[in-house]
Amino acid sequence: MRTANPVTGHLAGPTRARYSLKATCVSALLLATQAHADLVADSHMSLETRNFYMNRDYRDAGLSDGPRHDGKPQSKAEDWAQGFILRGNSGFTEGTVGVGLDVLGLVGVKLDSGGGSSGTGVLQRNQRTGEPVDEYSFLAPTAKLKVAKTLVTLGNHEPVMPVLFRNDTRLLPQTYQGGQVVSTDIQNLSLTAGQFRQAHQRDSSDYExxxxxxDGSTGGVPTDRFNYAGATYALQPNLSATFYRAELKDNYSQNAASLLYKSALTESVNFKADLRYFGSDNEGHTNVDNRYLGGMFTVSSRGHSLGLGYQNQRGDTGLPYLSVADPWALNNGTYQPFVRAREDSWQLRYDYDFAPMGLPGLTLMTRYMRGNDFEIRGVAAKEWERNTDIAYVIQSGPLRNLSLRWRNVTYRGSATTDVDENRLIVAYTFKFW
Known part of the structure; x- marks a missing residue:
């Protein structure tokens, strides 16, 4: 069993991870109590338990983009695991400058998997053998400082921005280490800026x-600098504009702009328009060159929502983004993001909330995405994906707020590995205070 790194706090041993995680959270709260009562009075602590099963069937095992194990094509990937996500958030000390501390603790436990069938991104694996580990964990603090309506954070972050949207579609969330400033001191304006130095992937115990x-890029290199700055301004109560500038050192620079408009057409019918643009260029020795333009238009009424989306890309490469993170593309599917070089794609999406039918807590989402006008290894290609989510949150009784979700994915493409996939997720959050 490895011991905890005294600098980063990353834990590799399961037993030590549990005791260190508990000790760190207790110590942080004790220090907070000694500093000022408001740290505790405004604090929150919760534990999310996430039971996650995923089965991915590779229909064309053996193609160049398909997974392999021991040099042989892998026909399926299957993992079942239990995750624990502990979040401790303190309040702030009183005064002009308020200080606080947040802690994120993650533990993943293997329930069923194997070297020949793992690789879903649910469990951490031995890099040499491909065997999934029995347990893995991660612990990260975030120091925070508040002046008026400006918040400065240093440590671990879970960014949700146009230029970097962290991935939380597996057992445990992806996070980033660095510093960030968010200010809402000016009315109707939100300003954000920061730098991330390393990433913690969803199936890892460490930073990297x-x-x-x-797609189609060359010359990319690992880096420890991701710089970004952005602003969101409410032009009207129902119309907001966002602009971000970002740079992944020695890889690419990117401008992102968007408009979000919401309107009530009648007493029971609502309309939403989401327009997005990315302009990405090369940095260092890469060949990044991409112009992305997309729009999603949604009409909703009495639990029903129907959306139509389209995105167009130009340039020598696909839309660049940080590996494993989710590109902020409108047609970003569960399996494929539809951001290949020069790819055009469209989406038809339907959502339904069963509450008007007397079934509160039950929801359905289904969407179909199709892309074409791109090439794979110099040959014209196309692809499509269908996603269906059925979720239910228990509304009453001893299991109240227990969430159950079934996620189904079908993907088909030219000269690519076809995939059928199912995920079953059972989650419950304990709120201690």
Whole structure:
């Protein structure tokens, strides 16, 4: 069993991880109590338990983009695991400058998996053998400082921004280490800026350098600098504009702009328009060159929502983004993001909330996405994906707020590995205070 790193606090041993996690959270709260009562009075602590099963069937095992194990094509990937996500958030000390501390603790436990069938991204694996580990864990603090309506954070972050949208579609969330400033001191304006130095992946116990993902790109290198700054301004109560500038050192620079408009067409019918643009260029020795333009238009009424989306890409490469993170693309599917070089794609999406039918807590989402006008290894290609989510949150009784979700994915493409996939997720959050 490895011991905890005294600098980063990353834990590799399961037993030590549990005791260290508990001791760190208790110590943080004790220090907070000694500093000022408001730290505790405004604090929160919760534990999310996430039981996650995933089965991915590779229909064309053996193609160049398909997974392999021991040099042989892998026909399926299957993992079942239990995750624990502990969040401790303190309040702030009183005074002009308020100080606080947040703690994130993650533990993943294997329930069923194997070297020949793992690789879903649910469990951490031995890099040499591909065997999934029995347990893995991660612990990260975040120091915070507040002046008026400006918040400065240093440590671990879970960014949700146009230029970096962390991935939380597996057992445990992806996070980033660095510093960030968010200010809402000016009315109707939100300002954000920061730098991330390393990434913690969803199936890892440690930090690592960041990497670029971009279809058709060359020259990308690992880096420890991701710089960003952005602003969101409410032009009207129902109309907001956002602009971000970001750079992944020695890989790419990117401008992101968006408009979000919401309106009530009648007493029971609502309309939403989401417009997004990315302009991405090369940095260092890469060939990144992408212009992305997309729009999603949704009409909703009495539990029903129907949306139509389209995105167009130009340039020598696909939309660049940080590896494993989710690109902030409108047609970003559960399996494929539809951001290949020069790919055009569209989406038809339907959502339904069963509450008007007397079934509160039950929801349905289904969507179909199709892309074309791109090439794979110099040959014209196309692809499509269908996603269906059925979720239910128990509304009453001893299991109240227990969440159950079934996620189904079908993907088909030209000269790519076809996939059928199912995920079953059972989650419950204990709120201690």
């Amino acid at each position: 350098d960041m990497r670029m993902a971009a």
